[in-house]
Amino acid sequence: xxxxxxxxxxxxxxxxxxxxxxxxxxxxxxxxxxxxxxxxxxxxxxxxxxxxxxxxxxxxxxxxxxxxxxxxxxxxxxxxxxxxxxxxxxxxxxxxxxxxxxxxxxxxxxxxxxxxxxxxxxxxxxxxxxxxxxxxxxxxxxxxxxxxxxxxxxxxxxxxxxxxxxxxxxxxxxxxxxxxxxxxx
Amino acid sequence: xxxxxxxxxxxxxxxxxxxxxxxxxxxxxxxxxxxxxxxxxxxxxxxxxxxxxxxxxxxxxxxxxxxxxxxxxxxxxxxxxxxxxxxxxxxxxxxxxxxxxxxxxxxxxxxxxxxxxxxxxxxxxxxxxxxxxxxxxxxxxxxxxxxxxxxxxxxxxxxxxxxxxxxxxxxxxxxxxxxxxxxxxxxxxxxxxxxxxxxxxxxxxxxxxxxxxxxxxxxxxxxxxxxxxxxxxxxxxx
Numbered sequence: 001x002x003x004x005x006x007x008x009x010x011x012x013x014x015x016x017x018x019x020x021x022x023x024x025x026x027x028x029x030x031x032x033x034x035x036x037x038x039x040x041x042x043x044x045x046x047x048x049x050x051x052x053x054x055x056x057x058x059x060x061x062x063x064x065x066x067x068x069x070x071x072x073x074x075x076x077x078x079x080x081x082x083x084x085x086x087x088x089x090x091x092x093x094x095x096x097x098x099x100x101x102x103x104x105x106x107x108x109x110x111x112x113x114x115x116x117x118x119x120x121x122x123x124x125x126x127x128x129x130x131x132x133x134x135x136x137x138x139x140x141x142x143x144x145x146x147x148x149x150x151x152x153x154x155x156x157x158x159x160x161x162x163x164x165x166x167x168x169x170x171x172x173x174x175x176x177x178x179x180x181x182x183x184x185x
Numbered sequence: 186x187x188x189x190x191x192x193x194x195x196x197x198x199x200x201x202x203x204x205x206x207x208x209x210x211x212x213x214x215x216x217x218x219x220x221x222x223x224x225x226x227x228x229x230x231x232x233x234x235x236x237x238x239x240x241x242x243x244x245x246x247x248x249x250x251x252x253x254x255x256x257x258x259x260x261x262x263x264x265x266x267x268x269x270x271x272x273x274x275x276x277x278x279x280x281x282x283x284x285x286x287x288x289x290x291x292x293x294x295x296x297x298x299x300x301x302x303x304x305x306x307x308x309x310x311x312x313x314x315x316x317x318x319x320x321x322x323x324x325x326x327x328x329x330x331x332x333x334x335x336x337x338x339x340x341x342x343x344x345x346x347x348x349x350x351x352x353x354x355x356x357x358x359x360x361x362x363x364x365x366x367x368x369x370x371x372x373x374x375x376x377x378x379x380x381x382x383x384x385x386x387x388x389x390x391x392x393x394x395x396x397x398x399x400x401x402x403x404x405x406x407x408x409x410x411x412x413x414x415x416x417x418x419x420x421x422x423x
Contacts, residue, residue, distance in 0.1 A: 023241055023242060023244075023245035024238075024242075026237075026238070026241050027234065027238050030233070030234050030237050030238065031234060034229035034233050034234060034237075035228050035229050037229075038227065038228070038229035038230075038233065039225050039226070039227060042225050042227055043221070043225045048227070048230075052229070052230050052232075052233055055229065055233060056233060056236050056237050056240070059237040059240075059241075060237060060240045060241065060244065060346070061346040063240075063241045063244060064244060064346045064347055065346060068366065068368070085343075085344070086344065089343075089344045127217075127220070127221065127224075143221075146194075146218045146221065147218065147221045147222055147225055149222070151196065152195070152196075167195060170195070171186075171191060171195075174186065174191075174194065174214075175186060177217075178186065181217065
């Protein structure tokens with residue numbers, strides 16, 4: 001089979017190539033979606049190394065179950081759902097294991113940016129704590145809406161959750177954060 | 186939070202629709218969102234693609250290798266487990282009454298307790314929703330040539346990528362794959378096994394050995410784990 005230019009391939013075509021015995025073509029899906037999945041995992045997990053592990057697991061799981069993807073043209077959303085579910089399971093496990101947030105560096109401290117002002121750093125730290133207080137569903141909805149900047153319709157299609165339900169999750173998340181971060185407002 | 190501010194944050198109205206005091210809070214939210222976006226404006230680590238494709242290639246190689254038990258990259262506990270399985274298999278020979286039919290009443294009671302559905306193979310089993318759920322060709326049954334029954338085994342494993350069953354009826358190799366076509370996290374397979382008392386475990390994601398939580402009977406495998414026990418009576422009329 002001649003090598004096909006990446007730019008010419010749709011998601012559905014890549015999926016078809018992979019299912020037809022070209023696992024190497026899966027690389028194009030990874031390249032296409034690794035950043036967006038990683039950003040979501042980072043915001044959900046707060047820890048970059050765990051986020052990378054979650055995204056890797058999501059891609060491998062997606063490869064194994066690719067034939068179950070009912071809409072190959074929307075494989076990106078399908079991979080996102082796998083990642084999102086792994087992230088929520090991860091948070092549940094972390095809570096169950098009662099691992100304190102202080103045990104791991106936050107994103108703000110990981111970045112090591114000397115220009116980050118102290119108050120912003122403190123806000124980042126407090127923000128991580130505040131996000132920890134949200135339920136997995138609330139955190140997911142809040143991150144998608146206000147960090148990933150998706151519309152409710154996009155979120156609904158991606159998560160297969162109704163728009164009103166998502167609005168309620170985001171609203172409750174904002175109320176919770178408003179309370180916890182009131183000193184910054 | 187008042188309704189107008191909520192609508193603004195949801196993108197339903199513009200900032201011009203807000204009163205001055207509402208705009209102040211809206212700006213505070215805007216700063217917060219920007220801070221969060223900046224903190225997560227990261228790119229995937231350069232090693233991610235390599236690691237994923239390495240795992241994918243191993244997975245693909247594992248699929249093409251007949252009889253491969255699990256992807257090589259997930260086999261770390263496999264060696265010790267194989268050793269355990271060997272002991273369990275030996276233990277199974279001691280307790281498994283291969284040639285002694287299990288009393289049907291006792292077997293049925295056990296089957297009911299472990300929530301199993303059994304179809305005699307002499308009549309066609311109820312068609313599964315996914316025909317690939319049954320893979321009798323991959324089985325090595327202990328009673329070659331004898332009557333078999335189809336047993337429905339299931340495991341709830343919502344975060345699993347794959348679930349297989351391994352038991353004395355597969356020579357302790359996880360060759361029978363369970364399926365979850367509707368994605369509800371419940372993995373199921375119809376497994377043809379011969380009459381007798383069998384031991385089995387589930388293998389999740391190719392490497393994690395999980396005892397069936399719904400089994401009614403268990404036997405210690407001698408290494409701190411428990412194998413589920415499955416008692417099957419001969420089909421009626423045999």
